[in-house]
Amino acid sequence: MENKKEMRTWLDDLNLKHPLVIAGPCSAETEEQVLKIAHELKNTDVSYFRAGIWKPRTRPGMFEGVGALGLKWLQKVKAETGMKICTEVANAAHVKLALEHDVDLLWIGARSTVSPFIMQEIADALEGTDKPVLIKNPVNPDLALWLGGIERIYKSGVKNIGAIHRGFSTYEKTKYRNNPEWQMAIEFQNKYPDIPLINDPSHITGKRDMIFDVSQTALDLNFDGLMIETHYDPDNAWSDASQQVTPESLIQIMKDLKIRKEGNTEEDYNKQLDNLRAQIDVVDNQIIELLGKRMKASDGIGALKKSKNVAVLQSKRWNEILGKMVIEGEAQGLSEEFVLRMFKAIHQESINHQEKILNG
Structure with missing residues (x-):
């Protein structure tokens, strides 16, 4: 990939004095739920409000999202709070609808990144957009597959690109929901230091009481930001209840995290x-x-x-x-x-x- 430095432009344009924070519920459940969480995150260090509209689930019959209706709710979030909005897209139809509803940032999930066919379909649909697009690592620990997905998006003419490190599946039992495999994220940074890298401690840990420690490790490793799932009633969330934190908890996490500041030699x-x-x-x-x-x-x-x-x-x-x-x-x-x-x-x-x- 040539001229990789231009990929950091969208992040630099935000003029943040702190790491990027993307937060909001795992799933948009109701209009009331989405707006309540958004208003609680208004006037904080959260730069993008996230909500899953289409939810790829492991097994059928589980809650798979409210669909396109949720995009209207996100538009209300932007109108009422002024926050930028973002959601996951998993196919060309999702991309088309998200762009029509002026979603500010799109991300591609781990289950999509694992398939070059899906990534090419999404890349074709994104062709030429100036919206930032973040690509999550694939579910399996394959750096080449992750980079290949990013390259497909880049070749479609998308210049505002970033990556999300959300951990990797493993057949071995660990304390994490998805093993972070930090060395792979470090290798990614070494190969492409000018691509913004965001950490997703919610999916890595699967447990809200581990989110702070993983977030701190990510910041210590010079990640550019965090994506943290946030719900006002996480225990009763319709998906991934155990890994979501309340807005109050998120605000405290952001206060307690140690940020390495640039300065003198x-x-x-x-x-x-x-x-x-x-x-x-x-x-x-x-x-x-x-x-x-x-x-x-x-x-x-x-x-x-x-x-x-x-x-x-x-x-x-x-x-x-x-x-x-x-x-x-x-x-x-x-x-x-x-x-x-x-x-x-x-x-x-x-x-x-x-x-x-x-x-x-």
């Missing part, structure tokens, strides 16, 4: 340092999780050896691992001494696990 240094340390914290947590998984595998080996009365230490296998890891480590710029010390410690912990099972 020393402040710039501290900002860069905080960013790098935040990246390290993310990777360190992943290392611990991976080591935990490795030890669970060792426990399985210990149980298998116990059932067959086999000794714990297998010297040939151990030497093969060490040799391979030294070579892999060198390719990553790691010294042989470090790799040997690290894997000897890991091996010892693995032996301890297996001996505990054998002698248990």
Whole structure:
């Protein structure tokens, strides 16, 4: 993609003194509900009011949105509060209706981004629009697929582009609804630093009490803003009740978040340092999780050896691992001494696990 810096223009034109905030209910349920939430968010740091009009659900029979009727409600939000409005589009018909109702910003959801066919259909319908278009990461952790979707929108002539990081599905059980895979967002920023990147802590966490921490991590990693689902009665919301916060809670979250300000050389240094340390914290947590998984595998080996009365230490296998890891480590710029010390410690912990099972 050429001239990527122009993609940041729409964000710069807002002249914000803080990160971008997009907030509103997961789903537009009634006109009264939409307007009540919007008025509670009026005169806050929220720049765009969001509401899902068409809701792609995992299974049929669930609430799938009020449809085009909700666009009239969003127009009332704009007229009564002066707030900019936005919604998700999932096909060409959605795009046409949203543009006809002068929706200020459109986003494309994770279930759409995963399909190049759908993305091309939406790109064709968006051709030439000056509205900002944000593309969520696909449900699966595939950076190329995410970038491919963005490129399709860009090639249709849309210049006001951004990306939304909403986490990724995983078959493994984690504390998140959608695993953030922060390293992928970091790689995205490194490849395209001039494309605004928005974090969606609501979909990442699936739990309102985790939204602040994920939001802070995102800001520490220099994300450009947040999309947070907000409802005046979240426990009784028609969709995704557990991940929505009240307007009062959102306002408090925005007050408590630490924003890294630009300034003199020393402040710039501290900002860069905080960013790098935040990246390290993310990777360190992943290392611990991976080591935990490795030890669970060792426990399985210990149980298998116990059932067959086999000794714990297998010297040939151990030497093969060490040799391979030294070579892999060198390719990553790691010294042989470090790799040997690290894997000897890991091996010892693995032996301890297996001996505990054998002698248990």
